[in-house]
Amino acid sequence: MVIGQDPMLQNIVKTTLEMAFTSSILALLFGVLIGLVVAYNNFPGKKVVVVILRTLMGLPPVVVGIVVFILFSGTGPFGHLKLIYSVELMIVAQVVLITPIVAGMTETSLTPIVDRMRPTVKGLGLSVPKKFFLVLNEGKYQLIAVYLFAFARAISEVGAIQIVGGNILNKTRTMTTAIALNYNTGDFALAVALGIILLAIALGVNLVAGLLQMGLKKRND
């Protein structure tokens, strides 16, 4: 099976990558911001917010899928947007799923950095955006790991995107929903082959991230 010669497979891989990169990057933006705000500020009820974030990290994908489906289906409050069974709506569902994971992991990994830096930052009297930037800069190494987790989650998800995307051939079919379908049709060999391609993509992304982390470490040493 060669990707280059099979337009159906090309489309599946393209949809998968578009969905996984867009949703993981959006979730990274939202999640890091939330995680950073929670990690940096001490406010009443902070512990409750952290517990809520960590609980949301375990959101079951099918539940998110069904809720997003109901909201965006014809009779739902956002039905007029006509986003049902589209890659865009798959990205929406993924962002809902992954943002709490990014936020929770960011909070956990940035809190020790924030605690360490607080006296210095206070002494310098920096503006809020500058303070945040400084913390993020210190936490780069950890944030790469957080992104990798977000990407892994995005590319391996099947329950939510099957519901809101509909697994439509040449439109919303991704590698995971194609694998699930191939199980149902009994085409196990094709399912395993797709699984191998999926792993290869994940490996590629991890290698790039690993190199980035190595580069950062060297600079810091």
Place this chain on the structure above:
Amino acid sequence: MKKLTSLALVLLLVLSLVTFVACDPADTPSAEEPKVVRISTTTSVNDSGLMAYLQPYFEADTGYKWEIASAGTGAAIKSAKYGNADVILVHSKSQEEAFVADGFGRVVEGYSAERISFMYNYFVLVGPTADPAGAKNATGVKAAFSSIASGSHTFISRGDKSGTHTAELKLWDSALGLTNDPATSATYDWYVSAGQGMGACLTMANEQGAYCLTDKATFLSMKNHAEGDKLPGLSILFEQDDAMKNTYSMIAVNPNAPFIDSVTGEALPEGTVTIDTEAANVFINWMTSTRASELIAQYGVEQYGQALFTVM
């Protein structure tokens, strides 16, 4: 702080213990292992609710328990080829005949052939009540399908090599070039290959105002759902054409069949697979008994005002 940590650990331990106890099967193994018949069937048989309805009667009458694995017809037959079933119950004639031709079927005593057809119903063409393609007034089901294609009205296909998908493909004009292989099949903007089960496809057709071929049982069960009509935008537009007849058959699995390894796809050495032929016989004899025929003929009458299956 130390106190807090130990408290958390104790809590975690208690939680996991509770989970463990809750998961522990309450029934300790009885002195006599219950006899089991393993059935591989398709989603549409299972989703119609027929098997769940018959199960208590079967188990009370025979003393056997049944274990049903349901997947698309393709996977249901594959599963039997791996030695995971004593009997299959499916609705795709060509695939059943291939299964028998490959040596996987067994003639049960008292029957003339491996493939035992015992009940049928009709597929129905459903679509938007306004019916822009005019399928309702077509002279036959093939004419109805032609009008959908020529007007490029959205059609949701199962696209999963299921019995329903196979039946649908036979209703299109062959010049369209639609096949069950997504890699080589022709593609059209109006032809949506969903690759999902019957319920998901009907939901999609309802959302998109599209046409869809479905078994009547699944359609009616969603139309008359306890929570209200799940498919308010869809109506039955065409039914009762001979080309839409949907026949269900059972095949007992041959214990000496050339079973294959699910991982390598190679032949399994003889004796690796154990098939309970007695269990398969009990199941087939019960399903064709007068008792079961009466039960099947009653199924759906109370809930939908009409029988969903006709016994042959």
